[in-house]
């Protein structure tokens with residue numbers, strides 16, 4: 001599907017506090033339909049808090065967050081679930097459900113009251129599970145899956161929801177390299193084929209540059225940099241934000257910026273700290 005540039009999510013002067021502590025400050029972002037975005041930033045910079053505001057898992061103030069020009073505070077949770085699906089950071093499920101049951105839950109926003117899933121819903125779920133390499137353990141209890149298998153089941157549930165916008169919070173944190181690439185390839189495929197807007201929080205800067213049209217870099221609750229991978233991933237910006245020296249070279253295949261950290265002598269400090277403890 002052709003990408004178009006209509007704004008699908010508009011964030012205007014969004015602030016968020018936990019108690020008296022300011023976490024997000026003056027966030028202004030336009031998310032365009034059909035694009036693939038990454039949100040990067042150090043631990044604690046506010047990435048998850050931003051996603052939770054967009055999903056209305058937290059309650060942003062009126063007139064700060066708009067989905068398709070509608071103030072999110074005016075939408076019901078069902079309306080939101082029809083437009084957006086999420087893969088949270090924590091994928092633990094406390095109930096005794098099979099992997100297929102979990103994925104089927106992705107269809108709930110599309111069912112009428114008291115309506116049960118049809119053959120069509122089952123096929124949508126099967127397709128999502130094949131895409132995420134989870135169909136082979138569809139009957140296993142979710143608690144009995146490994147962390148990476150469970151993470152892929154939760155991604156399958158989000159895909160089965162057939163959202164316009166897919167938000168993923170560190171979806172590859174438990175995955176081996178094969179499944180990291182397969183999962184991001186699957187998300188990129190859905191983005192291209194169905195025009196689904198993707199917003200993914202990633203810690204891996206090199207995967208963020210490979211897959212994203214644009215990157216938001218959060219630091220201390222503010223958007224410090226925004227733009228194409230080449231604009232955002234520079235040696236100076238990475239050093240400033242992550243306090244880490246890196247060199248950046250063009251990726252040998254894609255030509256996108258590839259970040260190589262440079263080792264420092266910081267371990268000397270760690271040895272001193274051990275001495276103080278003993």
Ligand SMILES: Nc1ncnc2c1ncn2[C@@H]1O[C@H](COP(=O)(O)OP(=O)(O)OP(=O)(O)O)[C@@H](O)[C@H]1O
Pocket residue numbers: 018023041042043044045046047048049050
């Ligand atoms: N429920 C909460 N109550 C109080 N403070 C919170 C709460 N949730 C998060 N915070 C704080 O808000 C800040 C931002 O947290 P957030 O989870 O959004 O960061 P993040 O960028 O997603 O971090 P990470 O990369 O470690 O996942 C952190 O300082 C965190 O301690």
